[in-house]
Amino acid sequence: MTRLLIAALSGGLFGAGLLVSGMTDPAKVRGWLDIFGAWDPTLAFVLGGAVVPMFFAWRLAARRPAALTGAPMPALPPQKLDGRLIAGAALFGLGWGLAGLCPGPAIASLAIGGTPALIFMAAMVAGMALFGLWNNRQPRAALA
Amino acid sequence: MEPDWIRGLIGGLMIGGAAALYLLGNGRIMGASGLLGGLIDGTGRANWAERAVFLTALVLVPALMVAAGLGAASQPVAGTGVLILAGLLVGFGTRLGNGCTSGHGVCGISRLSWRSIAATGVYLATGVLAVIIARMIGWA
Numbered sequence: 001m002t003r004l005l006i007a008a009l010s011g012g013l014f015g016a017g018l019l020v021s022g023m024t025d026p027a028k029v030r031g032w033l034d035i036f037g038a039w040d041p042t043l044a045f046v047l048g049g050a051v052v053p054m055f056f057a058w059r060l061a062a063r064r065p066a067a068l069t070g071a072p073m074p075a076l077p078p079q080k081l082d083g084r085l086i087a088g089a090a091l092f093g094l095g096w097g098l099a100g101l102c103p104g105p106a107i108a109s110l111a112i113g114g115t116p117a118l119i120f121m122a123a124m125v126a127g128m129a130l131f132g133l134w135n136n137r138q139p140r141a142a143l144a
Numbered sequence: 145m146e147p148d149w150i151r152g153l154i155g156g157l158m159i160g161g162a163a164a165l166y167l168l169g170n171g172r173i174m175g176a177s178g179l180l181g182g183l184i185d186g187t188g189r190a191n192w193a194e195r196a197v198f199l200t201a202l203v204l205v206p207a208l209m210v211a212a213g214l215g216a217a218s219q220p221v222a223g224t225g226v227l228i229l230a231g232l233l234v235g236f237g238t239r240l241g242n243g244c245t246s247g248h249g250v251c252g253i254s255r256l257s258w259r260s261i262a263a264t265g266v267y268l269a270t271g272v273l274a275v276i277i278a279r280m281i282g283w284a
Contacts, residue, residue: 002169003169003170003194004193004194004197006165006166006169006170007166007170007194007195007197007198007201008197008198008200008201009162009165009201010162010163010165010166010169010170010174010198010201011162011197011198011199011200011201011202011205012162012201012202012204012205013158013159013161013162013165013205014158014159014162014163014174014176014198014201014202014246015201015202015203015204015205015206016155016158016205016206016209017155017156017157017158017159017160017161017162018155018159018206019155019205019206019209019210019214019215020151020154020155020158020215021151021152021154021155021156021158021159022148022151022152022155023155024206024215024218025216025218025219026218026219026220026221026222027219027221028148030221030275033268033271033272033274033275034272034275035272036272036276037275037279040148041149042148042149042151042152043152044152045149045150045152045153045156046152046153046155046156046159047156047245047249047250047253048153048156049152049153049154049155049156049157049159049160050156050157050159050160050163050249050250050254051160051250051253051254052157052160052254053157053160053161053163053164054160054163054164054167054250054251054254054255055254055255056164057160057163057164057167057168057254058167058254058255060168061167061168064168066171067167067168067169067170067171067172068168068169068170069169069170069171071170071171071172072171073167073171074167074171074172074173076255076257077242077259079257079258079259080259081258081259081262084240084241084242085241085242085259085262085263086241086262086263086266087237087240087241088236088237088238088239088240088241088242088263089237089241089248089262089263089264089266089267089270090237090241090266090267090270091233091236091237091240091241091270092233092234092237092238092241092244092267092270093237093266093267093268093269093270093271093273093274094230094233094237094270094271094273094274095229095230095231095232095233095234095235095237095274096230096234096245096267096270096271096274097270097271097272097273097274097275097278098222098226098229098230098233098274098278098283099220099221099222099226099227099230099231099234100221100222101230101231101234102176102234102238102244102245102246103176103177103180103234103238103244103245103246104176104202104244104245104246105218106176106231106234107176107180107199107202107203108202108203108206109206109218110203110207111203111204111206111207112206112207112210112215112217112218113217113218113219113220114217114218114220116220116222116224116227117218117220119224119227119228119231120220120227120228120230120231121231122231123227123228123229123230123231123232123235124231124232124234124235125180125184125235126231126232126235127231127232127233127234127235127236127237127239128177128180128181128184128185128235128236128238128239129184129185129235130232130235130236131181131185131235131236131239131240132181132184132185132186132187132239134236135185135239
């Protein structure tokens with residue numbers, strides 16, 4: 001139960017932060033990526049602001065045997081660059097620049113973005129489902 | 145109203161606070177694409193309720209804030225065809241690359257993960273490229 005409460009608080013705070021920061025406004029995100037046009041530096045402050053609490057949270061996490069609810073701290077992936085990481089990030093960036101939406105703000109926009117937000121969300125879910133189908137056909141062990 | 149960079153900084157601290165709460169409270173990394181993707185492809189079946197509650201709050205809180213006049217509704221910058229193409233790219237790409245702006249950008253960079261720093265550099269670069277291409281072919 002505590003886990004669900006923390007999930008609700010965290011999800012809600014994430015959504016509020018995305019709205020306050022302007023990240024649910026695709027024009028603002030496009031402006032950040034438009035470095036050769038009317039560049040909007042806001043996203044640097046958003047990312048900078050978000051990294052600070054997490055920097056301390058990771059340091060705290062490293063000194064604790066488990067999370068507050070008793071859950072183990074997350075297993076971290078090996079620090080190895082591979083083709084999947086690079087190709088996936090490249091495809092993601094293309095979509096991000098085209099629509100000005102990444103997954104967090106896309107979900108946060110579901111009820112405040114009208115039909116376009118629903119269309120983007122449906123396509124994003126379809127892309128995730130396609131990945132699942134494709135990944136299951138790969139000979140290598142699936143990476144979740 | 146405050147300048148945009150102050151709102152960005154405050155919102156960013158809230159986003160980082162949410163990620164810190166999720167990590168220290170539930171022992172989990174707050175990545176939007178991973179939280180949703182695990183429900184779509186079944187890899188997150190073991191903790192589906194926690195994911196569903198997180199995502200529901202992520203939708204509801206901005207909706208309530210906008211209804212209360214605490215924020216603006218989201219306006220699209222692209223037409224239907226571009227939204228579909230972009231959504232497919234974002235969905236497939238974030239699952240293939242194992243993270244998005246929250247997972248790699250916020251949670252990964254803050255623990256100085258080289259994978260996440262590299263991923264962030266790549267998606268920023270292709271994001272800039274996409275904006276240039278979109279303008280050239282008249283999608284912007």
